[in-house]
Amino acid sequence: MADGGGRAVKLSAADMRFVVAEMLDCRMSRQYERFTSYVDPAVVLHCHSWRVGIVGPKVWRGASGVRELFRRTDENYLPLGYEIVDILVDGENAVVRWRADWRRHENGCIYTNDAAHFLRWENGLVVEMHEFFDAHCPSTPGCACPPSFEALFTPRPAGLSRDEMERRARKLISFEEDGPDHVLLRQWCSPDIVCEFVGDKSRIPYAGRHIGIEAVIGIIRAIRVEFEQRLQGVSDVLIEDSRVGGRRHVQWRHRGTGRTGVSELADFVRFDDGLIVELIEFRDTVTLRRMQD
Numbered sequence: 001m002a003d004g005g006g007r008a009v010k011l012s013a014a015d016m017r018f019v020v021a022e023m024l025d026c027r028m029s030r031q032y033e034r035f036t037s038y039v040d041p042a043v044v045l046h047c048h049s050w051r052v053g054i055v056g057p058k059v060w061r062g063a064s065g066v067r068e069l070f071r072r073t074d075e076n077y078l079p080l081g082y083e084i085v086d087i088l089v090d091g092e093n094a095v096v097r098w099r100a101d102w103r104r105h106e107n108g109c110i111y112t113n114d115a116a117h118f119l120r121w122e123n124g125l126v127v128e129m130h131e132f133f134d135a136h137c138p139s140t141p142g143c144a145c146p147p148s149f150e151a152l153f154t155p156r157p158a159g160l161s162r163d164e165m166e167r168r169a170r171k172l173i174s175f176e177e178d179g180p181d182h183v184l185l186r187q188w189c190s191p192d193i194v195c196e197f198v199g200d201k202s203r204i205p206y207a208g209r210h211i212g213i214e215a216v217i218g219i220i221r222a223i224r225v226e227f228e229q230r231l232q233g234v235s236d237v238l239i240e241d242s243r244v245g246g247r248r249h250v251q252w253r254h255r256g257t258g259r260t261g262v263s264e265l266a267d268f269v270r271f272d273d274g275l276i277v278e279l280i281e282f283r284d285t286v287t288l289r290r291m292q293d
Contacts, residue, residue, distance in 0.1 A: 028080075085097040088240045090239055094121075100112070112136040113134060173246070195280075204283075230251045232248075243269070254292055
């Protein structure tokens, strides 16, 4: 965005958080025009998600394309309440995780979904968005007590430098074949790590929340049984405080159908005193469904 003298304007981290919250409020209250006032007219929206009853391209171009996606969605669903789970800002990039309820017009059922949106700014406007969107899987950890009130507002330090957090995150996902190194997982992760795979258990059996490094390794092994996988590249790595959010694309081959595809994944990692204590993952459900069906 340029000011009256044509000078480029760069938003502060606080401003970006405000804009992200405003954009979500506009989306859920169906104020399409106000939403698109925050985006570049040539914005590109990449959808790495699947919605029942909605068929459309994976890439929507321009502010008009964003409005069309919203219109198609709202023809099928009524947006209800929502909450922001986390916002991470790094330079001119941000990612927001949020959760919302939607009522489907066809059957009146209410669906709760988890979502993550990566946003990139140029000159004060959002020029690119990546959307991850899937069913919320309610689950209760087998142990793990809720954090204290003080811990919620005074998070513990990462215990590592920014560069070391990025190095470890990249190393764990930059595997040559079939999955991350189990030795490094045990070395760099807390024994009581909380791992959450977003999605519907009817389509992703391991969806939900799991406690402990051995549970995480067991899920990785189960994925290998169904899929061959090879990392194709890391697209984004955002770091703020003790949190890391990133996008990567992975080549898959379903061992049952033989179909192949490249899907986007989004991972959110939190460090505490030098160890990874939380991992949350979203997947490109459109590509995975096409390979499985």
